[in-house]
Amino acid sequence: MILPLFTALAIALWGILWYREEQSERGHLSISQVKARLQPQTLSPTELESLLIPREMIRDFDSPFDAEATPEALPYPQNPVPLNDDRAGAIETPTEEAGETLMGYCVRCRAKRFLVRTEITTTRNGRPAVRGECAICGAGMLVFSVSDKQRDG
Template sequence: MRRVFKWFAFLFGLVGGWFLFKWLWESWQPQQIVSAPMPTVEPERIEPLETSTTSPAPPTSTPAEQTSPAPEPAPSPQTLPEEAPLAYCVRCRKKQPVNNPVYETTPKGRRRLRGTCAVCGAKVSQFVKST
């Protein structure tokens, strides 16, 4: 009889010890915060603008007809500058002008310039100001 009691006490100790260990382990673990998954956003791709090489002829008018020159509109962020933008080329190890510049927005909302190096033809990419 004593031997049976020892086996029951042994088994009860194992099971009770397991539940005690499990309870302590769960109480010491940090709480997990369950949130909704972030929606994926496709990057907005902005193509380079077509620039014409010919400039329009200046209007022919007399100085009396000209009152004041019209203010130039502020350049929008999607327009390309007249001079070629510069980006760091890894092959050349310095800033070089960029051929075929493309301004795009990353999925996180940052603006990026992509193109090819005008000197060696390597792909270059650089983050630019958003405004």
């Protein structure tokens, strides 16, 4: 009965000594050292400003160039220009069929564009739609249309 008690005591003593050796070898920090590292650093106002606002973004608002930088003064392109040369021939002007032009969302351009070369189709679910191509990039587009039943009801 005493032998297991001495064995447990010896193992506990060995564990405590081993733990203390590991602590000293690893160089663990004391509680005061940990608290000192966790406290935020205090910065001077100029250092704080340099971190928050880059010098390139600071500009003089009294400069004479502010009047010229208004959006109305900037040139606006009249004709859209394709991104690549291989799509240069794909730009078309939308033709008015039945008195209206259709617009839809082009996934490739990521913008709302006119449809060209349109054809009226029906989806697999039976919903009427207009299939066409983007006037800018030539990607396939599908726009759902309103059927006669939906207009009446």
